[in-house]
Amino acid sequence: MATESVHDVALTLHDQLPILQLVVPFLAAPLVMVVGAGRGVAWLIAFLASLAAFAISALLLAQVIDGGFLSYQIGGWAPPLGIEYRIDAVNAFLLFLISGVSTLVLPFAYESVKAEIAERNQALFYTCYLLCFAGLLGVTITGDAFNVFVFLEISSLSTYAIIAAGADRDRRALTAAYDYLVMGTIGATFFVIGLGLLYMMTGTLNMGDLADRIAPQTDNRTIQAAFAFIVVGMGLKIAIYPLHLWLPNAYTYAPSAVTAFLAATATKVAVYVLLRFSFSVFSPGFAFENYTYELIILPFAILAMFAASFIAIFQTDLKRMLAYSSIAQIGYMLLGLSLMNASGLAATMVHLFNHGITKAVLFMGVGALTLRAGSSFYASIRGMGRAMPLTAAAMVVGGLSLIGVPGTAGFISKWVLVQAAFEKGWWPVAFLIVLSSLLAVVYVWRFVETLYLHEPARDAAEAPLTMVVPIWITALACVWFGINTDITMTAANTAAETLLSGSTGLAEPSPWTSALPAGEASH
Amino acid sequence: MDWSFFVGHVNYWLFVVLMMTGLYVVVAKGNLVKKIVGLNMFQTAVFMLYISMGKVHGGTAPIFPTDMKIDPATVYTNPLPHVLILTAIVVGIATTALGLALVVRIREEYGTIEEDEILEIEQDMASEENRIHGQAMGGRA
Structure with a gap:
């Protein structure tokens, strides 16, 4: 039916960018597995695929950073029947972050994976890594609700596998991966139940179309149940405070490169899905949603900021400490979200990005320390600041950004967040943000003190150049985005406006929609 | 109903x-x-x-x-x-x-797939780690 006309639509390579964003890493994944043995080659393919994805995401971001959106129809099938990729400032910004972090983590991974994963598994590791990467990109780029679930599961399943790859160093990686599998699957299944309920009420799965059809029936109990299922399902993936139990072990026992990549991207993508559903699918005026954020998400976000930071202070393992700090930082993102105003959303978006690069620096630094010191326990990395000055200095930059010291990326996001809280008139919340940052001072000081103010526990060489260079590029990015906020704040503000303006609805019907038999064009 | x-x-x-x-x-x-x-x-x-x-x-x-x-x-x-x-x-x-x-x-x-036994093994591993690293940090742990 009408497929003939698809071929008439001439598309240039430039028009195909949205699909290439996904196809490149997806095709590279099996290629890596086939090439296999020569791990240098496997790594090189993975890196080139990631670099290509990064270039594509930069081109996409440049097209939408000033507003507007791109709509790409898979196979030429017009939405809502066909699957649509919808790229606006919100997800272009996320794509840019994911592919950027991946491109920085992969050079780091070269040495780290060699040291931490058995040689026969390395090609498979890169395969799963690329699948995870592609899945995360897919979740972000798609404009079709069910497609989100499919890509989410692609990324999740490969995530479980690459977390379990840490078992070569510590067998607890297996139980961590198992726990994550159980909780992640429950989360994804809740999400898909939510989608089912939405489909029941609307008969469509395209996000723009969903928004149009949900708007008139927001009082409907089924729609409200769907929203609840989606929030809880995604909450498990985001690790919203009481649903975070999988995170500390998964981050602690996963291979260093995996932790660096996941901490910077996976939870951020889940936050993005929540944002997308809360604002583009459900309208911001949906009272049930406002109550959910104000009465449930907000208290838990604040609780996370304090409780998780407090737990982080008492850890004996640097990597686990950073995992708890991630839970606390997710609290800031959700706090911005629950303010439900433009500056709050901009704060969430900019914190997604800034925290992503900050955690990438820190977890890569931990990986480098682990490579030289054997583990990331405070006791074994004592005094390593003298043995590995470059790595340790970069970690200090990351630590400062985590606290939110002026001149670093972390400052920008906390500044915007505090401003947003004031704008809403919630000054106690603003006060709590600053207060919880003090807890960050304590745990960051603890590792800085361990690294510098002790006699070295052992003789160790500086980390290899393939690690130091990506770590420092990311550390400099933390400083750069703390001083020059053109890209991040423009993108975040545009994203916030895009989200708050609600759904963009269905894209213009393609010229050949009319060629379809009547009745075929709608459900 | x-x-x-x-x-x-x-x-x-x-x-x-x-x-x-x-x-x-x-x-x-x-x-x-x-x-x-x-x-x-x-x-x-x-x-x-x-x-x-x-x-x-x-x-x-x-x-x-x-x-x-x-x-x-x-x-x-x-x-x-x-x-x-x-x-x-x-x-x-x-x-x-x-x-x-x-x-x-x-x-x-x-060597087991019972959750409580696994947890016990992991608890032992964790308390052993805490003992070693806690002492190294100068605490009683």
């Missing part, structure tokens, strides 16, 4: 019961394989939800006649949820396979 309402929604009641049973098994059972079975039941329940909602009253199987002369009076069942669930079944199988593979590896490393 009268009798016809109850009977008319029997698929949905079964969905709820099956889903909650699955979730309960995941939470309550200590055996890792049983947990995966529970997870599978939980996912299967969702298949039932989707397939139920594809049903249209008086609808027939959504197969067009070969000559494509479709009688507009014919009511077809909605095939889309079925197609969606095909994807979800594949996801469910992959999850089960991966989960069981992890259980095999856990059995190799820990």
